[in-house]
Amino acid sequence: MPGQNPSKIKSQEPSQTQSSALELDQLRNIVFGAAKTDLEAQINKMRSDMQANFQSIAKSQQQQIEKMQAALEDNVNKLDERITEVDNTYENKTSQLTDDTNQLTTELETIDINSRQQDDEIRKKLEDETEQLTTYFTKQHHQTIELLNQVKKDLNSSKTDRKTLAKLLATVVSNLENDEDS
Secondary structure, three states, rough: OOOOHHHHHHHHHHHHHHHHHHHHEEEEEHHHHHHHHHHHHHHHHHHHHHHHHHHHHHHHHHHHHHHHHEEEHHHHHHHHHHHHHHHHHHHHHHHHHHHHHHHHHHHHHHHHHHHHHHHHHHHHHHHHHHHHHHHHHHHHHHHHHHHHHHHHHHHHHHOOHHHHHHHHHHHHHHHHHHHHHO
């Protein structure tokens, strides 16, 4: 082949390689043809079974996911209803407490006003009664002093004896005791 052109050698080689490969394929087909066909059929069946199993598993998982999602949505809805109920109860209780507080505040203000009025009335009554008692005892004191002065004058002018003086003083004491009892 020393005299051959290198490009011709290259072109002959691929055709020889191709024909060798074809012959080899034919030999394989003769020797292993039935086994190869069985093997390909088994592979195709396994592929088909696996796809069916994957689809079944995917469908089952999809159903489980849908069930879980439905259960989750149901629980979320129930929780939302419960939260709304608790919020409403809280608002009602808060409103009731506010109303009760306002009512108590009003009642306390009324009681405070009434208490002040009663205190003022009691204070005025005490002042009036104190003034009346002061006036009464001042009047009694003046009357007693006048009476004693009168007795003193009478004693000085008449020079009565001691027995008469004792009787007069006893009368004054008796009058004072009667006035205090009244």
